[in-house]
Amino acid sequence: MRAIRLHGFSQEFDTIQIEEGRRPVPKKGEVLVRMLYSPINPSDHNYIRGDYRRALERLIWNRGSETLYFDPERTNPHPTPPYTLGGEGVGIVVETGSSLLARRLKGKRVALAAGPPIGVWQDYVAVDAKRAIPVPDQLSDQEAAMTIINPLSAVFMVRDVLRVKPGTFLLQSAAGSALAKSVIALSREMGFETINIVRDGKHIEALAELGARHIVRLDQEDLRDAVARITHGRGVPYAMDPIGGELSAEMVGCLTLGGHLVAFGTLSGPSFELTTRDLMMPEARITGFFLGNHIAQKSPAQMLLTLRYLRKLLGGALGDVVIREVMPLESIHEALKLSRGGGEAGKILLHIGDR
Ligand SMILES: NC(=O)c1ccc[n+]([C@@H]2O[C@H](COP(=O)([O-])OP(=O)(O)OC[C@H]3O[C@@H](n4cnc5c(N)ncnc54)[C@H](OP(=O)(O)O)[C@@H]3O)[C@@H](O)[C@H]2O)c1
Structure with a gap:
């Protein structure tokens, strides 16, 4: 299977490669998602340029630490390249590890917010079933790919x-x-x-x-x-x-x-x-x-309520995002250049696979 991997921070995308790898096997509580579409968001560029890493270096809780963490509890480290890119997208659950929640998602279309080191710009992603959110039927696959990071x-x-x-x-x-x-x-x-x-x-x-x-x-x-x-x-x-x-x-x-x-x-x-x-x-x-x-500070019950509210809004077309161009995963370098800002309006979407 194909994966878009970053091998070092870069402004010009020359450290990004399309690589072949093994299809992951979902562990207990995980689902395996075959990806369909993913948008290129500004946060993807932050992971490519190393902007997050530079910001984390200045945070008090990272003083003197070689590994840089997003949180003061030091549970969420910034990954070190090489890593797979892609913050969010939509796909179909094709396999599940053991657990009731994971099994209930089999065959469903789900939105994922994953992100490096195991990003969604790959054919198959194994994630915790709790992070796979079923999307309302009235959204197209392309719309469904953009339902987490910005609306949430x-x-x-x-x-x-x-x-x-x-x-x-x-x-x-x-x-x-x-x-x-x-x-x-x-x-x-x-x-x-x-x-x-x-x-x-x-x-x-x-x-x-x-x-x-x-x-x-x-x-x-x-x-x-x-x-x-x-x-x-x-x-x-x-x-x-x-x-x-x-x-x-x-x-x-x-x-x-x-x-x-x-x-x-x-x-x-x-x-x-x-x-x-x-x-x-x-x-x-x-x-x-x-x-x-922000999510890390929420209890599971608070998250559930917020996701329920989000789902209700999504049914009523939350956002009506303009799509500027849909490009195949192989055109990642060109897609990243186009998505850098300025010029025309709208999102660049990566087409990863078909249903
Ligand atoms: N902090 C968080 O957790 C979080 C979460 C989600 C999103 N965000 C941030 O929210 C912002 C919007 O994300 P998005 O995915 O909705 O963006 P998007 O759809 O890709 O649109 C980006 C917009 O920013 C404008 N823009 C870019 N560079 C600009 C500049 N130098 N001066 C003025 N306008 C500029 C563009 O204006 P034109 O159309 O005129 O080119 C475009 O309308 C990003 O900064 C993203 O990182 C942050």
Whole structure:
């Protein structure tokens, strides 16, 4: 079977190889999934460039440690290349190890969030049955491939971290992203308004179709002027930012008294500079979010409830993600280059196998 393996951090994908390997055998409690599709997400690039590793080196709990861990309990180490890439995708359970849950999934179509070292960009993946989530029938295989990382992060950030109240405004950057579209879907469900920041006009139509009433084009309008106009000078109580750099500081400047921004990506740069008083005077808050560590803090019961809620939303088309191109696994290098950002809108999807 084929697997996409990374042999060293790289900006240009020259350390990525397509390799033949043995089909894994599922252990007790595991399922073996034959993969169909997987999106290329920004987090896949982080694993390729070594961005996570560099960030983990700075964390207090990794001081003096050769192995770098995502968590202070040191249960979740960052893998060392070579490893198999691919954060999420969809496939069919074709074999199971012994356990009731695993056996119940046999033959089902499931979404997986796996990630290196055992990523999903391979023909077969063996994973803990608890990580294989059956997907509603009304989603196509391609849509089903993108149902965990972004929709789940959106649900956690909106409901758990920000605790957005109905009738309020939420400001979000990278509004053309898959994650932002999940937030718009949540705004319809929960009854809040989004103010959507885009850098140009290419997402306007799609966002309007999703019901986004407020779209701010940074190539046409100053962010603070736009937010002041839309909120009648009050500012917003909530903001979500995966961009970083100057835009994050500007978004903090749009917060009302007691406002709260969650930072969850570094699309334009690894840091941002803030004028301290812009945080002090509105008694604003900035919170970080990282899906893996957020999940790690949840009890199994809390996770079950969240996944149930997510499943209900997925039935109602959570996110309507635009697919830009579907490419075969063999075209991985070209697919990664295309997915690096800029240019056209939409996700690049890897086609790994047929049903
Ligand atoms: N912290 C976490 O746990 C977590 C979990 C999930 C996602 N995320 C983050 O959420 C973000 C969105 O993920 P996604 O999968 O939804 O993304 P996506 O669908 O691939 O879309 C990326 C979007 O980012 C915009 N963008 C990229 N570089 C930019 C830049 N330099 N300046 C302004 N806009 C830029 C693109 O805008 P154009 O369309 O204009 O090119 C595009 O709309 C990523 O940063 C991802 O890492 C974080």
